Amino acid sequence: MKKYSFFLLLTLFALACGGEKPESGDKPARPNRGVVVDDGKGVGEITSVELNNPLNAEMVAHGKEISELKCAACHRLTAQRVVGPGWAGVTTRRKPEWIMNMVTNVEVMLDEDPAAQALLKECLTRMPNQNLTLDDARDVLEFMYANDGQPVAGN
Numbered sequence: 001m002k003k004y005s006f007f008l009l010l011t012l013f014a015l016a017c018g019g020e021k022p023e024s025g026d027k028p029a030r031p032n033r034g035v036v037v038d039d040g041k042g043v044g045e046i047t048s049v050e051l052n053n054p055l056n057a058e059m060v061a062h063g064k065e066i067s068e069l070k071c072a073a074c075h076r077l078t079a080q081r082v083v084g085p086g087w088a089g090v091t092t093r094r095k096p097e098w099i100m101n102m103v104t105n106v107e108v109m110l111d112e113d114p115a116a117q118a119l120l121k122e123c124l125t126r127m128p129n130q131n132l133t134l135d136d137a138r139d140v141l142e143f144m145y146a147n148d149g150q151p152v153a154g155n
């Protein structure tokens with residue numbers, strides 16, 4: 001009897017853990033999760049970003065507005081860290097896809113992406129999801145490139 005309840009517990013435990021991973025048990029569908037090579041693009045729906053050179057002035061201006069409204073409380077445009085890291089140099093530290101995924105999929109990034117997790121260890125605050133649309137996030141990215149000194153069209 002004791003033996004049975006032990007196995008029952010084990011089964012329940014396995015089921016509870018399996019609940020977090022919808023495709024668990026389907027090994028071929030996700031063969032090397034965990035040993036997958038980190039491509040630096042982060043985790044999320046953004047797999048490729050086309051960059052503008054020179055930058056699009058309208059997108060930069062809109063991105064600046066959004067960041068003043070939704071990001072400036074925690075991020076300076078310099079290298080200075082307040083709650084989150086300063087944005088100076090972020091476009092050279094990170095791939096554009098990583099930045100977009102960080103902004104639009106931050107919960108998963110903080111749980112699964114090694115670089116995001118390292119930041120969390122430093123900053124000790126979980127960046128909250130600011131619920132930006134993909135277009136808004138893309139404009140903020142454009143602004144980050146401008147902040148890092150990339151030429152803007154018409155300037």
Ligand code: HEC
Nearest residue numbers: 070071074083084085103119120123124125126127130140
């Ligand atoms: C409440 C504070 C807070 C707000 C608001 C916030 N962030 Fe963050 N952000 C953080 C923290 C803290 C980190 C570091 C990772 C962590 O600990 O979660 C971070 C990290 C980042 C990073 C990675 C920086 C790097 O050096 O790699 C990017 C990019 C970023 N945030 C973008 C944004 C954008 C865009 C917005 C606004 C739409 C925003 N954040 C709003 C706190 C915030």
